[in-house]
Amino acid sequence: MELGNQTLVTEFILIGFSWNFQNCIFLFILFFIIYIMTMFGNGFLIFTVIVSPQLHTPMYYFLCNLSFLDLCYSTNALPRLLRDLLSKSRSISVIMCLAQMSTGLIMAGIECILLAVMAYDRYIAICFPLRYTTIMSWRVCRNITVIMWLGNIFVSLFTIILRPFVFCKENQLNHFYCEALLILEVACDPFFTGQI
Secondary structure, eight states: OOOSSOOOEEEEOOOOOOHHHHHHHHHHHHHHHHHHHHHHHOOOOOOOOHGGGOOOSHHHHHHHHHHHHHHHHHHHHHHHHHHHHHHSEEEHHHHHHHHHHHHHHHHHHHHHHHHHHHHHHHHHHHHHHHTTTHOOHHHHHHHHHHHHHHHHHHHHHHHHHSSSBBBOSEEEEEEEEEEHOOOOBBBBOOHHTTTO
């Protein structure tokens, strides 16, 4: 399929929220409070696990990883959202949008695997309590964590590096965040749009 004469998109405009200033102020305050509570809550949990020797077990190690993941996930979207709520221009460059999308995909993949690992950890603790420390040793926990993080980073970035996106359609995204499905909708490449 021939794409014809089209202008390449260099930035996107996020139009997910109202342009009404009063609504934006209310949403800014609401999301700012949520973001601060998320940062303090997860930071406090991580701090408590680190400073309490009795919490140095695989269960709390993975819970600490989940809290750190939540901090990263929130920081990926909310600071940009807060900035856009107070800004007249809600534009984001294509590179920043792809970075935000990739980071979100990485965090989502890690969260799924981490929840499965946490379920497996509890299964071992309940079904094999005498062998628990042997099966879920610190070496195993660290290896799982490294494989989980590096594997997801590799898989998420591999697809973008292998076949980069080309954008030449509209540059408005009806969202407050660069989400993968929205990015695929505005991509010009027939491979991504299902027109091959």
